[in-house]
Amino acid sequence: MISHRFDRFKRKDDYLFNFRCPICGDSSTKKNKARGYIYRKKNDMFYKCHNCDVGKTFGGLLKITDPLLHKQYILERYSEGVAAPRANKDPKFEFKTPEFGAPDRLIDKLMDRVDTLDSTHIAVEYCTQRQIPKEQWPRLYHIENIKDICQLNPKYKDRIKSDESRLAIPFFDEKGILTAVTLRSYGASPLRYILVKINEDSPTVFGLDCISKSKPVKIVEGPLDSLFLDNCIACAGTSFNKIETLNLPEDSIIVVDNQPKNKEVCKVIDKYIKAGKRVVIWPDNILEKDINEMVLAGVLPVNVEDIISNNVFQNLEAELKFINWRKC
Secondary structure, three states, X not given: OOHHHOOOOEEEXXXXXXXXXXXXXXXXXXXXXXXXXXXXXXXXXXXXXXXXOOXXXXXXXXXXXXXXXXXXXXHHHXXXXXXXXXXXXXXXXXXOOOOOOOOOOHHHHHOEEHXXXXXXXXXXXXXXXOOOOHHHHHHOEEEOOHHHHHHOOHHHOOOOOOOOOEEEEEEEOOOOOEEEXXXXXXXXXXXXXXXXXOOOXXXXXXXXXXXXXXXXXXXXXXXXXXXXXXXXXXXXXXXXXXXXXXXXXXXXXXXXXXXXXXXXXXXXXXXHHHOOOEXXXXXXXXXXXXXXXXXXXXXXXXXXXXXXXXXXXXXXXXXXXXXXXXXX
């Protein structure tokens, strides 16, 4: 009955509703921003805006948006034996951020998907410059003000000081539930990546929602590198330990960056060779550091796939190849 009064109103769950805040008006420049939420806590409904931080009971919100309907609401609560809330005081409460899953939830309200932007937009220009395949653009987002990321996890409200725009790379688990977002700077920032965790208990692995475990999975370091390969995930760095909880196929392939002088990279390769895993040892004629650099140097993604498949080694053969690679 009241939904028509709220701009961009959407029912996201049985007891979760999202719309533009009628109190602060939300963003005056970004008309797609919707940071007001009605949600259930215990046996009652409350309202919270992540822009102006106002918190009210549902009745309190109803009173300022539709006084007549508010009177009907109070009468219904009395008739059902529910005590009416105190008219002049809203309860204090701790707001728990709802868990958002599939990509069509809060992240699509907070950010713009790269494939929906025009050709002159900085995110499109960045992806074009990096030669990221266009079919992968729907997996990437642009966030205009990175401070807004605190709407996904309030603990980052005071941690992020800059209000710059960045490329947003969302991480989803196998069920499509958002677990983290990496914010990649468009320029030469001293802090190129900012990792924002949504679910502290989930491993920060990019691409879990897009792979099939019926065939070998490639595991790389960088999320953007993974976009050039088939059936690929990324560990967002050299912390490959997190993949050991994912129940990946035994014939999956470890594909670290081509950095023989990097101690952390060498530790990863050495560890997985000793564990009997399949690893890629890059050939001497590959001079680029990572997969994206190879593509920018003129190597087609399909040829990168061939280079990987032709340079997968295991056990003793991997040890010998590793020794020679480290001398490069």
